[in-house]
Each structure stands twice: as C-alpha cells, then as structure tokens.
Amino acid sequence: MPSTVSDARAVSVQSERQSPDMDPRPRKNNFLAKWAAEFWRPVAFVFALVLLWWLVTAQKWVAPFILPSPQDTLRALSENGTYLAQHTGVTTLETVLGFVIAILLGELVAVLMVYSRSLEKTMYPIILFAQVIPKIAIAPLFVVWLGFGLEPKIWVAVLMAFFPIVVSGMAGLRSVDPEILELTSTMGANPFKTFLKVRLPASLPQLFSGLKVAATLAVTGAVVGEFVGANEGLGYVILQANGNIDTAMLFAALIIMSLLGILLFAIIQIAEWFLVPWQASRRTGGASTNG
C-alpha cells in the first residue's frame, strides 16, 4: 500500500514537470547572438538613415544651413567637445535630479492614494489638472518663482515625469491578487509588512513601464526649462546655435539630447532586469517562441 502511493507520487511529479525546451532562460553562449538578433534591425535602420542624410547633403540638394552634412555635425561635436560636455553635464544633472524627485514624490502620492480613498478623490483631479496644463506654459512661472538657476528646470522635469509615475504606481499597487491580500490578513501580518513583501513587489512591473515613459519626459522637461531662461545647458546651446544659424551645432546638441534620453531609458531597463527578474524571464520566454 505505501509503495503504490509513492509510485503514484513519482509519476505525478514526473508528468507535471515541464519539458526542458520550455525553459525561458537563455543559454550563456547564445547571449551575443541573441543581442545581435534583437538589435540588428534598429542599427541597420539608423545606418540607412545616416546614409540617406549623407547622400542628400553630398548632392547639395539642400542648403548646408538648413541641413548640415553628417561630417559637419560630427566636426561640431568633436571641435566643441568641452563646451558641449559642460552643458550636457548641466542638463544631465537637472534631468536626473528631476527624475529622482519625481520618482519619490510620485510613488509616495501613489501609495497614499491607493490606501486612502478620500485622499484619492481629493488629489486625483488636481493631479490630472496639473497634467493637462501644457508644461511649456508653466515653465515661465517657475522661472519667476525660482530664478534662473537649476531649480526651475528641475521642477519642470519633475512636473513632466510625475504623472506617468503616479498613474503606473497606482495601477501596480492595485494589481495585487485580492486573494493574496485575504491570505495575508489570515496570516496576521501588519499592513506595513504586507505592503513591503506583497504590494510593492507586485506593483514593480507596472511601475517600471511608467518609469520608462517618465525618464524620457524628464529630459524634455529639463530642456523646456532651459528654453525659458538659462545661461547653461543643452537647451541654451540650442537657442544659441539657432541664433547663429549654426545648424551643425544644433544637430550636435539634438543628438546628445536623444542619447541622454536613451541612456536614462537603458538604465531603467537594466534596473528592471535586476528588480523584476520574474517579468524579464517571462518576456524572454515569450520572445524566444516568436523568434
């Protein structure tokens, strides 16, 4: 009798084990090949665009002050290395500070609103209202209030990045399986423990999709702040270059700006791999069955 039970057990464990080819973890030696497979399309596309750009300027179909050639842009980048680096540093500082403040504030507000229905009813309309106002229209006001230093740029960046963080943070905190919450209440856990061990981790996948949107918006916010009133930063460089009809420099600043956004996005992506590994492994699993 005991032997039949353990036989049945062994059989059931065997049959329920998933087949090895469904293992979502990629093997190490495949890693480079996987990246190549993933990214050859965008790389090829950018390469083709640059080629087209070069062709248009080399054939002089467009005047250089309207569209500088890739070589001119590259020269503007290299000849003004220190100048650009200094202003990039300023914009980076504003962006990162704004983004970090937006994360702290946004997550705090999301948590408060999820836990208090009346607070949500009070604050949500105001937050929505603040989101609907064009940020470019608020930026001059911030300059009047906070002067010409870093502060107004940081706060425009905060304002831009705040909304997606609040919305995704709230959606994430609400996404917890209600049965798990019933379960933790029978475990006698205090609300803080439940928050830390269940609600917060469960909210991370959604929060991170909001953070990715917010990261790119933070760069925009900082530059918009600089447009309104600044004597440093990439926004200032663009205004200067525009005044001098120095389109090569303008292009150089634009390229740096988008690189900054991409870099910030990539940092969030890497943080997501470390903090939400269960989500990442699921995604790779899905991708491998497609590819």
Added chain:
Amino acid sequence: MTALLHEKRVTTTQPVVTIENLNITYSTKRSRMTALDGINLNVEQGEFLSIAGPSGCGKSTLLKVVAGLTAATSGQAQLRGQQIKGPRRDIGYVFQRAALLEWRNVRGNILLQAEMRGMDKAKAARRADELIEMTGLGGFEKSFPHELSGGMQQRVSLCRALLHEPDVLLMDEPFGALDALTRERMNIELHRIWRETGTTVILVTHSVAEAVFLANRVVVMSARPGTILETLDVPLGSHRDYAATMEDPDFVRVSARVRELLGASHTAE
C-alpha cells in the same frame, strides 16, 4: 504510518468549528440577498469535512466566515470555542487559484507564511523542508511559479497553508482548475497528507467523487439561499485506496445520494 508530523491531536470533545444558526444577508440599496440561511454545523478535531453544493450556494462564503474574512449577519461562528470576529490566524487557506507570489520561488512562497507571522526561522525552515518532501515538491524548491504546472502550484499553496500547523485547513475548490487526471492524483495525495498530518480539513468542492472519497462527512447544500440539505457519514475508514474506493458499495451509495440531493436542488432552482 506512525510518522505524524505534529502531535496536535488533543483528545477533547469540543468541536474545532461550531456554527449555530448562521445567516448571511447582503443588502444593496435595491434588494436584499440571503447567501446563507440557518446553517448549523460542527467540525470535529481531525475530521475531514466536504461541502458540496451547486454554484453560488454560499459554500465559499461559509469558508470565509470560518476564516473571519466575512462577518455573520446573525448567528454564531466559533473556532476552538472562541467567537470568530476578525481574520483568524489559526487557519490555513487554499484557494482555487494557487495565489502564489510570482517573484518568489517555491520555498520563498511557502515561507511567506512564516515571515508574515514572525515565526521562528529555523523551525519554519525545517517544517518547510518536511512539507516539500511530503507533497512531492522535492527538487523544485528553487523553481518559480511560472515554471510549474497547475498541480505543482497547488501543492505549493497547500504547503504554505500547512506551514504554521493550523487548527483547521480551509480549501475552496482547490483542484477545480486542474485536469481530471491531475485532480485524481491530487485527491490521493491530499488523502495521504491529511492522514499524515491529522489536520482538520473543510473542503468545498463541485466534484461528488472528490467530496466522498476524501471526507468523513459530506455536507450537501441547496442553491441560494444556501441551506444544509443533508449531512452524510462516509463509513469508509481512514486508509482509502482510490480504485478500490470507487467500487466500494458504501462509496457508491453515498455518492448516489449526494448526486440525488444536488440534482433535486437543481430542479428546484
């Protein structure tokens, strides 16, 4: 089979769960809906009680009352002689869905119970090892929920519910989402685990075979408002072989009666 995992079988005559004249009514602005009506029920120490009934008869609500997750509108519900007022810590709960945390592996999911309760770590770890071994999860400790089949996930959920040696294990359609064959295997295993642990179990199920095979007593409920139609003893002994039980005259007789009662309640609907 002397390997009892814990010696909680105190010989008291007092039932573990006592329910007297329990009524549950949900009121909305427009209407009142009676979910449970005049339920009287005792569950004895070490007993396996199955509750069968049509969908929406309030079987799950009854479990939630015992867990302290739903309050009685009128009547009494007691756990070990104590009035049930709020969420109870001395129960284990298994839902139809395994409700596992996807960022924790098998071991981490089981130990959530210990962390939330602030149990002694070394003791909880030993207990988790025992349960992993007993439920056939050995070798899967580091697997994550999305790497496991439904049956394996439900085993993890069962381990989590048993970790703190609860007074009563509440199971709400635990195998309802599994295929028929896996379900049968899980029934055999649950029977063995119940025998090995001596835990008091209340199981809510749609399956007549499952209800009768596992239980000492089967409670059959009517459709809404949920009342107890009949309570049937299952005189089958505590060591049950699945195939032999299926053909046992007592099993066949009790199953037929349960089906009859469920059928009758359906036509009354």
